Amino acid sequence: MNNAITRKDMTYSDAIEQVMLHNGYCASLKLLYEEIWKYKDISKTTGKTPNNTIQERVQRDKRFTNISRGIYALTDKLNLLDENLTLKPYSTFDTLSELEIDKKNEETDYEKDNQDDFELIVKINDTKFESNGGEFTYSGKPKQKKSIKTSTGKTYYPRDKIVSINALNKANHQCEYNTSCPSFERKTSSCLYTEPHHLIPMSKQNDFNYSLDVEENIISLCSNCHNCMHYGKLELRYKIIEKLYNERKDFLFKVGLEIKLEDLKKYYD
Numbered sequence: 640m641n642n643a644i645t646r647k648d649m650t651y652s653d654a655i656e657q658v659m660l661h662n663g664y665c666a667s668l669k670l671l672y673e674e675i676w677k678y679k680d681i682s683k684t685t686g687k688t689p690n691n692t693i694q695e696r697v698q699r700d701k702r703f704t705n706i707s708r709g710i711y712a713l714t715d716k717l718n719l720l721d722e723n724l725t726l727k728p729y730s731t732f733d734t735l736s737e738l739e740i741d742k743k744n745e746e747t748d749y750e751k752d753n754q755d756d757f758e759l760i761v762k763i764n765d766t767k768f769e770s771n772g773g774e775f776t777y778s779g780k781p782k783q784k785k786s787i788k789t790s791t792g793k794t795y796y797p798r799d800k801i802v803s804i805n806a807l808n809k810a811n812h813q814c815e816y817n818t819s820c821p822s823f824e825r826k827t828s829s830c831l832y833t834e835p836h837h838l839i840p841m842s843k844q845n846d847f848n849y850s851l852d853v854e855e856n857i858i859s860l861c862s863n864c865h866n867c868m869h870y871g872k873l874e875l876r877y878k879i880i881e882k883l884y885n886e887r888k889d890f891l892f893k894v895g896l897e898i899k900l901e902d903l904k905k906y907y908d
């Protein structure tokens with residue numbers, strides 16, 4: 640993973656790429672002129688006419704393809720572009736309808752949850768902890784939600800690894816979908832390996848008044864069931880969701896997280 644790129648050393652092309660990545664893989668020149676400074680330090684630029692430089696890079700760098708008048712896209716993501724958008728000849732990318740913007744946000748939410756989940760797993764794997772034999776008790780009290788953070792133009796949903804470790808402990812390091820799922824001993828401790836999964840996805844924090852990052856909302860899953868929750872066929876995911884929901888709904892309610900099964904399922908569509 641390359642975290643070394645900071646605002647200071649990002650090239651024009653890299654910054655353009657970032658704008659596109661956060662705008663559904665494409666951007667108009669106008670958007671590039673405005674958004675590029677989220678990723679590139681304007682005070683470090685030497686030329687007097689950065690807009691000309693942006694235009695030149697987006698036209699010359701093979702990473703970008705002109706798809707419509709004044710609109711460019713990431714060459715290696717062309718197949719992922721929404722057809723409706725690319726087919727509009729004088730696409731009004733700067734005035735996307737609310738609906739289209741919502742749709743884009745939904746898509747990135749889903750990808751973000753996968754990525755943030757993975758980062759949390761890595762953090763836990765690097766932490767030394769011991770099982771307490773399922774001793775953890777739920778607080779039963781709603782927790783103040785944290786605000787969604789933005790760093791270099793990217794939003795993310797903070798997750799506390801200790802809360803997740805508590806949840807794994809509570810489940811005694813077994814898969815909560817099926818306690819007989821096979822597992823193995825962790826490298827850093829004597830407990831079995833399971834992964835935390837937020838039943839109500841963290842990316843939906845805005846829909847709730849209280850924190851989703853609470854033990855009551857975190858399920859301990861074997862790696863197989865966890866991957867199924869993210870990448871499995873919808874019917875399989877629904878089956879797991881339904882079982883976990885029925886076991887957790889009362890606990891969720893106590894911590895201010897009220898949700899119907901149908902609505903929870905929609906989050907996984």
Ligand SMILES: [Zn+2]
Binds near residue numbers: 756835836837869
């Ligand atoms: Zn997960």
Ligand SMILES: [Zn+2]
Binds near residue numbers: 814816820862864865
């Ligand atoms: Zn399992």
